[in-house]
Amino acid sequence: MVAVRPRRLAWRLAEVVKVVPETPRTKSLVLEVTSWEGHKAGQHVDVRLTAEDGYQAQRSYSIASAPEDERLVLTVDRLEDGEVSPYLTDVLMKGDKLELRGPIGGYFAWEEGDGGPLFLVAGGSGVVPLMAMIRHRTAVGSDVPTRLLYSSRSYEEIIYRKEQEKLAARDGSVEVIHTLTRSRPEGWSGYHRRIDAEMLAELAWSPDENPLAFVCGPTPLVEAVGAALVDLGHDPAQVKTERFGATGG
Amino acid sequence: MDELRLDGNAAAGTLGEVFSFEVTTAEYACERCGRTDRLGGAMVYEVRELGTIVRCPSCDNALIRLAHNRGRYLVDLRGTRYLTTG
Numbered sequence: 001m002v003a004v005r006p007r008r009l010a011w012r013l014a015e016v017v018k019v020v021p022e023t024p025r026t027k028s029l030v031l032e033v034t035s036w037e038g039h040k041a042g043q044h045v046d047v048r049l050t051a052e053d054g055y056q057a058q059r060s061y062s063i064a065s066a067p068e069d070e071r072l073v074l075t076v077d078r079l080e081d082g083e084v085s086p087y088l089t090d091v092l093m094k095g096d097k098l099e100l101r102g103p104i105g106g107y108f109a110w111e112e113g114d115g116g117p118l119f120l121v122a123g124g125s126g127v128v129p130l131m132a133m134i135r136h137r138t139a140v141g142s143d144v145p146t147r148l149l150y151s152s153r154s155y156e157e158i159i160y161r162k163e164q165e166k167l168a169a170r171d172g173s174v175e176v177i178h179t180l181t182r183s184r185p186e187g188w189s190g191y192h193r194r195i196d197a198e199m200l201a202e203l204a205w206s207p208d209e210n211p212l213a214f215v216c217g218p219t220p221l222v223e224a225v226g227a228a229l230v231d232l233g234h235d236p237a238q239v240k241t242e243r244f245g246a247t248g249g
Numbered sequence: 250m251d252e253l254r255l256d257g258n259a260a261a262g263t264l265g266e267v268f269s270f271e272v273t274t275a276e277y278a279c280e281r282c283g284r285t286d287r288l289g290g291a292m293v294y295e296v297r298e299l300g301t302i303v304r305c306p307s308c309d310n311a312l313i314r315l316a317h318n319r320g321r322y323l324v325d326l327r328g329t330r331y332l333t334t335g
Contacts, residue, residue: 009265046262060259104261106335107273107289241290243256 009101011048016096017071022159026125027089028064028075033100038067041136042109042129042214042242045074045102049084057083062128062216062242063103066135075159077125108214108242112137116144116212117205121195121225123151123217124159129242130214131160134174138167147175149203151195151221153182177203195221197228207233216242257288260301263315264288267322274335280328281310287335288312 018030041063048058059082065073078089092098110118110133118137120130127150137144152158164176179191179199191199205211213234215225222243229239257264257273264272273289284307291312292304300316305328314325326332 009262044258044261058262060255060262101262104265105258105273105289106271107287108258241256242258243292244259 009046009104011099011101013097014072014100016092016094016098018094019092022075023157025078025089025157026075026159027078028073029088029092031072031074031098031100033072036072037103039063039072039103040106040109040111041066041132043103043105043132044129045072045100045104047074047084047088048099048101049087050099059084060104061088063132064128064135066132066139068136068139075125075128075131108216108240110136110212110214112140112142112144114212116146117209118144118146119204119211119213119229120146120148121150121200121213121215121217122148123195123221124153124157126215126217126221126242126244127159129216131163133214134164134167137174138171143173145173145205147177147203147205149177149179149195149199151179151181151217154180155183155185155188195225197231200225200228201232204229204232204234207235210235211238213239214242215239217244219243255293255295257291257293257303260293260295260303261289263295263301264303264313266317267315267324270334276333276335277305277312278330279305279308279310279312280330281305282308283330284308288332 014031014033017032020028022028044060044062046058046060050056061074064075076085076088079085122130168174168176181194184192213229215222222241226239226241230236261273275288277288278285284305292306294302302311303313305312310328312328316323
């Protein structure tokens, strides 16, 4: 499916069909958008809220659903001081409407034809656009070797954990590797530190395999991982990054 | 001032209000340091009420300044040598 972008991106209304809690801090909003033209995995939408006095706040949220999915899904991380995310995660209910525009962005996007192998690196809710890529890959029956390295603060904060476990169990060409940076459950045998150059050297595909890397998360993580991959010999043009500020929301 | 440090991807919707081409895959050349890259990889400092500034990740030069006031846009491109559509 090719995402057709209107010449001027228009704001339009989406209706909340369902709100799905993912972790204590994140929820997925399942949306009905009339005549949605489709999107590419990795793209985002802008969401706009208008207060009664006319004040408007606008933020970007990655699309979590695959282009093949019936409904558009956004997964929103609740930021304590955020202007927009607490409303989306705490107040919004089924049947409510919100304004959005999109899909937006062609840089941080992956389609089956782009090939691989894929090396996906996420910090926190940076996993959302990468999950859209994994879901797209599954939906079209692609066998592109895919490795997701995902950093979370704790086990409870891993978004889409069960879906990732199920997928990795039935599809040998998908691997999911977690690292937990703050707390870990008893008996945790996985990584328990921030993603560093040593971890990337162990887990990234060899540059000889001409991999595509997508890195999404807080700015410090994205910059450290991007620089380390280039140091390991990866082509900078094949390392795509998407950063969000810690004060977003 | 509450600043939001993001990248060119997050500003794509706002930049799309003035540019009719896909901005994240467009290539820029920085007027100051000569770096060329996709705009999607550039840094954006979003100063919320005043507008959006897109900066070069190598030298911090302001590539694009976009201000929005009373339904009008002001676009300052003096930090960009050229833009090529993707």
